[in-house]
Amino acid sequence: MPKLTDALAGFAVTFGAMFRKKTTEFYPEQVKGKEGGPRISPRFHGRHQLNRHPDGLEKCVGCELCAWACPADAIYVEGADNDDLAGERFSPGERYGRVYQINYLRCIFCGLCIEACPTRALTMTHEFELADSSRENLIFTKAELLAPLLENMVEAPHPMYPGTTEQDYYAGKVTGADPSLFRPREEGSAQ
Ligand code: SF4
Numbered sequence: 533m534p535k536l537t538d539a540l541a542g543f544a545v546t547f548g549a550m551f552r553k554k555t556t557e558f559y560p561e562q563v564k565g566k567e568g569g570p571r572i573s574p575r576f577h578g579r580h581q582l583n584r585h586p587d588g589l590e591k592c593v594g595c596e597l598c599a600w601a602c603p604a605d606a607i608y609v610e611g612a613d614n615d616d617l618a619g620e621r622f623s624p625g626e627r628y629g630r631v632y633q634i635n636y637l638r639c640i641f642c643g644l645c646i647e648a649c650p651t652r653a654l655t656m657t658h659e660f661e662l663a664d665s666s667r668e669n670l671i672f673t674k675a676e677l678l679a680p681l682l683e684n685m686v687e688a689p690h691p692m693y694p695g696t697t698e699q700d701y702y703a704g705k706v707t708g709a710d711p712s713l714f715r716p717r718e719e720g721s722a723q
């Protein structure tokens with residue numbers, strides 16, 4: 533039979549908890565990291581993003597190091613050669629990631645892939661709302677993982693900035709796309 537002191541000790545724990553700071557979060561009304569929601573930890577591991585250089589070319593060079601580093605076998609990469617003659621340049625240098633997939637049914641968000649990436653092409657965002665009722669939808673393709681185009685960027689494929697080398701891209705000497713790549717706006721066009 534339990535002693536009275538044991539029972540009192542148990543009640544003391546309960547009583548003490550009544551005065552602790554509340555940690556209730558009003559999800560999904562308030563989402564962490566979004567406007568009005570609680571702050572998210574700066575180093576939180578959310579879904580991945582494939583980054584671009586400032587002119588819109590892709591940072592991924594299709595080396596597959598991320599796939600080899602992944603303990604869950606969640607990444608699939610197929611590299612290919614850039615080909616200026618055929619107008620198929622997607623990244624500075626020799627190779628680019630032609631196929632890129634991350635399977636979020638397998639990913640454990642450990643971040644080993646982003647540590648392995650030699651070009652900082654792969655990073656992790658704060659987005660964590662990844663639930664879905666379809667297994668297919670949880671295999672993210674390159675189109676879904678690629679970072680959006682920002683100002684001064686032009687969608688690949690396109691040539692490297694005139695007069696630059698691959699090293700110039702990594703030295704931060706390219707700060708935007710070649711102005712001749714921006715197509716003049718057509719009359720009546722929405723863009
Ligand atoms: S975060 Fe970890 S488990 Fe997920 S893809 Fe990267 S290495 Fe694999």
Ligand code: SF4
Pocket residue numbers: 591592593594595596597598599609629648649650651652653654
């Ligand atoms: S994301 Fe990085 S590590 Fe993975 S294939 Fe591309 S360049 Fe290589």
